[in-house]
Amino acid sequence: MLGRFVCRGSVVSARSEPVHAAPRAKAKGTRMPQQGSARRRWRTFSASLRRNAAILAAGVTLCSPVAPAMAQVGAGDLTILGRSLDTFEVVQFALFSGALAAAIGSALWLIRERTRTASQNLALRGKVSALGARINQLETLAASEGQRAVVWSDEPNKPAAVIGTLGARSGAPESRGEFLAFGRWLEPRSAARVEQAISRLRDHAEPFDDMVLTPAGVPIEVSGRTSGGSAIVRFVSLAGQRAEHTRLIAEHARVVETLETLQALMDRSDMPVWLRDENGALAWVNRAYAEAVECGDAEAVVSSRTELFGSQAGKQMANERGQAGAFEGQASTVVRGDRLVFDVLDVEGPYGSAGIGRDRTETEAVRAELNTTIRSHEETLDLLTTAVAMFDADARLRFHNQAFEQLWEVDSGFLASKPDMTLFLDRMRTEGKLPEQPEWRRWKESMLDIFKAVEPREDIWYLPDGRTMRVIASPHPRGGLTWAFENLTERIDLESRYKTLMRVQGETLDNLAEGVAVFETDGTLKLANPAFERFWHVGHLMGEERVHIGQIAEACEAALGEAEPWRRFAGIVTGFEEDRAAESGRAETEERTLSWRVVPLPNGQTMITFVDITATNQIERALRERNEALERTTLLRDRFIRHVSHELRVPLTSIGGFTALLEMEETGTLNARQREYLADIAASTGELNELTRDIIDLASIDAGVMELRLDEVDVSPAMDEAAAQVAPRLDAHGIDLVTRIDPEAGTIIADRARLVQVLVNILTNAADFAPPDSEVTFTCTREEHGVAFSIRDRGPGIAEGALDEVFERFHTDRTGRERGSGLGLAIVKSFVELHDGTVAIRSAPDEGTEVTVTFPDTPARVSVAAE
Numbered sequence: 001m002l003g004r005f006v007c008r009g010s011v012v013s014a015r016s017e018p019v020h021a022a023p024r025a026k027a028k029g030t031r032m033p034q035q036g037s038a039r040r041r042w043r044t045f046s047a048s049l050r051r052n053a054a055i056l057a058a059g060v061t062l063c064s065p066v067a068p069a070m071a072q073v074g075a076g077d078l079t080i081l082g083r084s085l086d087t088f089e090v091v092q093f094a095l096f097s098g099a100l101a102a103a104i105g106s107a108l109w110l111i112r113e114r115t116r117t118a119s120q121n122l123a124l125r126g127k128v129s130a131l132g133a134r135i136n137q138l139e140t141l142a143a144s145e146g147q148r149a150v151v152w153s154d155e156p157n158k159p160a161a162v163i164g165t166l167g168a169r170s171g172a173p174e175s176r177g178e179f180l181a182f183g184r185w186l187e188p189r190s191a192a193r194v195e196q197a198i199s200r201l202r203d204h205a206e207p208f209d210d211m212v213l214t215p216a217g218v219p220i221e222v223s224g225r226t227s228g229g230s231a232i233v234r235f236v237s238l239a240g241q242r243a244e245h246t247r248l249i250a251e252h253a254r255v256v257e258t259l260e261t262l263q264a265l266m267d268r269s270d271m272p273v274w275l276r277d278e279n280g281a282l283a284w285v286n287r288a289y290a291e292a293v294e295c296g297d298a299e300a301v302v303s304s305r306t307e308l309f310g311s312q313a314g315k316q317m318a319n320e321r322g323q324a325g326a327f328e329g330q331a332s333t334v335v336r337g338d339r340l341v342f343d344v345l346d347v348e349g350p351y352g353s354a355g356i357g358r359d360r361t362e363t364e365a366v367r368a369e370l371n372t373t374i375r376s377h378e379e380t381l382d383l384l385t386t387a388v389a390m391f392d393a394d395a396r397l398r399f400h401n402q403a404f405e406q407l408w409e410v411d412s413g414f415l416a417s418k419p420d421m422t423l424f425l426d427r428m429r430t431e432g433k434l435p436e437q438p439e440w441r442r443w444k445e446s447m448l449d450i451f452k453a454v455e456p457r458e459d460i461w462y463l464p465d466g467r468t469m470r471v472i473a474s475p476h477p478r479g480g481l482t483w484a485f486e487n488l489t490e491r492i493d494l495e496s497r498y499k500t501l502m503r504v505q506g507e508t509l510d511n512l513a514e515g516v517a518v519f520e521t522d523g524t525l526k527l528a529n530p531a532f533e534r535f536w537h538v539g540h541l542m543g544e545e546r547v548h549i550g551q552i553a554e555a556c557e558a559a560l561g562e563a564e565p566w567r568r569f570a571g572i573v574t575g576f577e578e579d580r581a582a583e584s585g586r587a588e589t590e591e592r593t594l595s596w597r598v599v600p601l602p603n604g605q606t607m608i609t610f611v612d613i614t615a616t617n618q619i620e621r622a623l624r625e626r627n628e629a630l631e632r633t634t635l636l637r638d639r640f641i642r643h644v645s646h647e648l649r650v651p652l653t654s655i656g657g658f659t660a661l662l663e664m665e666e667t668g669t670l671n672a673r674q675r676e677y678l679a680d681i682a683a684s685t686g687e688l689n690e691l692t693r694d695i696i697d698l699a700s701i702d703a704g705v706m707e708l709r710l711d712e713v714d715v716s717p718a719m720d721e722a723a724a725q726v727a728p729r730l731d732a733h734g735i736d737l738v739t740r741i742d743p744e745a746g747t748i749i750a751d752r753a754r755l756v757q758v759l760v761n762i763l764t765n766a767a768d769f770a771p772p773d774s775e776v777t778f779t780c781t782r783e784e785h786g787v788a789f790s791i792r793d794r795g796p797g798i799a800e801g802a803l804d805e806v807f808e809r810f811h812t813d814r815t816g817r818e819r820g821s822g823l824g825l826a827i828v829k830s831f832v833e834l835h836d837g838t839v840a841i842r843s844a845p846d847e848g849t850e851v852t853v854t855f856p857d858t859p860a861r862v863s864v865a866a867e
Helices: 035-062 066-073 087-142 176-180 188-204 240-268 287-292 298-304 311-324 361-383 402-408 412-416 421-430 440-452 489-511 530-536 549-560 566-574 616-663 672-703 715-732 752-769 800-805 824-834
Strands: 005-007 010-012 147-152 161-165 208-213 219-227 230-237 273-276 282-285 326-335 338-348 353-359 387-391 397-400 457-462 468-475 481-487 515-519 525-528 583-588 593-600 606-612 711-714 736-741 747-750 775-782 786-793 838-843 849-856
Touching: 147 176, 161 176, 188 208, 188 219, 188 230, 208 240, 219 240, 273 287, 282 298, 287 298, 311 326, 311 338, 338 361, 353 361, 387 402, 402 481, 421 440, 440 468, 515 530, 530 549, 530 606, 549 566, 566 606, 616 672, 672 824, 711 715, 711 752, 715 736, 715 752, 715 775, 747 752, 747 849, 752 775, 752 786, 752 824, 752 849, 824 838, 824 849
Parallel strands: 736 775
Antiparallel strands: 005 010, 147 161, 147 230, 208 219, 219 230, 273 282, 273 353, 326 338, 338 353, 387 397, 387 481, 457 468, 468 481, 515 525, 515 606, 583 593, 593 606, 711 747, 775 786, 786 849, 838 849
């Protein structure tokens, strides 16, 4: 048996009894697996530890201060487990027992801490489970339709979290990116407010509550709060009475804003505006009203009930408002000492009435001044020689001057009826007073389209009676059109005469055998002809801008060997004598004898002429003979042209007419041989007509009377026309025509008829010499300053020695399929040279022939006399 030991007044029972641990309360939440078996193992282990603890307690007691005292009593007094121990054994046992007790104490403390930690873990697991359930409930609530939350965390790069949905009725997008773009699904003003509030919430933690609307009018409640470092904005879609209430609030705010905007607009107007309540008292007036009644501000006007118009006018307005719902008329009043007349519009409304007045005094003054100005302008326009007509926006005639009536020779009654533009043009066309138009309807529509134009338009009309009109159509900013017709007939005639005269004078001076020089009063050379430069060898001075007579005198003195007569010329040209007379004399040079004459001109200029009289008699005789020959030639040429024009063309025309008449079925039936004879007659007649035309053209060119009708010619259609004329001749011999046109050929300035004639003559020549079933190439290429036409055949070619003769008149080649008159290529060369163009031919025996004609973009002359 174990005895009892006293240790520091404590009694320790050495007998160990089994101790059963009290059952623990079950932790809330989820039960852990195998919890019952673990507790049973723990109770068994605890009982074993307690038994060992009782034994260790005995050893500890030996280490206490009581143990030595008890040892002093005698060794035989200490008995443990029935065995007596000596002093050494007791000390040894005591040391062992103390170490064992310290280890066991530490183990017990660790066991206790482990038990406490396990209990805390169980409690925490229960709380975690409860929080998870709570979170699930909150997420379910947040995801319910009708509300949506946006959470911004304090982490700078973390995107905002969007939870929930607002439903399809709200019109809010479901995707996160589109939802955060508030301007896409909210009204502009609502989106701006929300973005500003969110910015203040995130930057300064300012909470907010607001009510916004979608474009469809759905009200949404928005509230923003902060939680920790996060910003949370909740959107709730309202429905039912609350939504209706919110909509009414927004509608009220919109109405108030609209009213304030209108009031601000009216307050800026210079026309008096007023509002009256249901009792007829002034409720609001604008600034113009307050200024008109000379009150300080609008509130003072309303409070004092100061009326703009008198009581009688006010009663009249009220009566008409009550009967017709509105008053619209005139009312007068005194404003700043001036009596003004207003156009008043006063309208009855649900609240009361509203009115506005417009001062028409200034308008009437402006209208009167405008009428006076218009009458003055009309009187001025009547004095003009230029025809003027004004049409209104409806294209009806509103005004015309006397020159317009005289120009078109229209009776006053028709113009007084104010006809429209369509009727006027139709009548002028019926009377044959408008330019002939191939497409009348389209031309008339183009005239009417001018009424819709913005910029003035100018055109030239060539009337059937020979007059030329410059027509200017000027549109009005407010609709309508002003037509001005300027008669340019006399001006163009004068300009043509002047240009012709200047050209004739220039050509005359340039071709004079006499040297002519004209000097200004300061001695500056005005003009000089080539003969003057040739006589005095002063061509090197003509390139300078201003040549003085002193410079010419120095150059001429070297040729004369003396200062006379140029020193005298300089004195006459630059002298100040009032009475100037013509002088004459002679001057001898190394090469010739010159007769000079100084002639004063009316404008203060001086002309000096020089005549080479070295061989006066020979020149005079030669000139007389040449003149007589020219006269005879001219007479013969004129007779020949008249003879060819009348004596040949008239019979040929008759022959052609009778031939065409015989070919008609109404004349009678012809057999095959007769039709063949008629075809030969028609062909021969055509050839004679062509020959006659060629002879007349050459005669006209020789006479210098051939004029080109220059105009802008499109190259491609001209080539097509020429090819079409030669096609029957080519087809008759199975010859293919290959046409190549440069896309950049464009247009040139030329006489279209003569251009086509040139191409037809060359193509006809190629068709006559090209072998049957061969190919003729017809090409056009764009060059730097014009276009080049090339026609190449595969015929027998031309010998090198005969190339210079092909362009001579009446030159024919017997190797051709059809022998012509020999004038085709001569006419080609003449017409090409009239256009300042060139003709080139390349050919070799058995290698074909290529003819190339070049036309410049713009000829340097209109007509050229053949030399």
